[in-house]
Amino acid sequence: MKNLITFLLLLIITACTTNKQQAKVEYKNISYNAIPKLNNAPTVPLEPYTILFQIEESDSKELNLVVSMTLFGGSHFVSPHSSDRFSGRFTISIDDNVHLVLDDDFKETPRSVEKYDTNPFVKGLVNWVSVSANYKHQLHIKTQEDFEVRGLVSFTIEPRCSFEKIPFIIKYIDGKISVRLNKS
Secondary structure, eight states: OHHHHHHHHHHHHHHHHHHHHHHHHTTTTOOTTBOOOSTTOOOOBSSSEEEEEEEEEOTTOOEEEEEEEEEOTTOBEEOTTSOTTOTTOOEEEEOOOSSEEEEEEEEEESOOOOEEEOOTTTOEEEOEEOSOEEEEEEEEEOOSSOEEEEEEEEEEEBTTTEEEEEEEEEEEETTEEEEEEOOO
């Protein structure tokens, strides 16, 4: 009886170890934001995406907030172009203020395409973003005074199914504008 129990335990441990190794192989070529390799083992990313904020000035002196999303390991999210019925759509907003306006119009590059999703939780048309994408919103400065405006990027990242809130700050000091993550 003890031999049978020992055999079953070894079988279960071996099966679990094999499944974990197979899951890691999917992320084998990803090195950004990864756990250091140990004994040549594949790495697994800590996050399914990275996000980058930039202020871009066009030739015509227009200012744009550019948010770049880089996706890893099959992660995806719902585009802001999807219908309002999706509560976890990708959204960029700033706090109410008298210094700065963020246009509601934006440019998504590459533009997501609306497709029918048969998933029981969706069952309808949706714009999934499954490749790295950029979002560009025009900014309008309303004052020459120095200011600091807080903003938020929010979305549900799939397949992890977690609602992400990424705070950022736009600063205007001595006529120069900048943006950074708000880590506090």
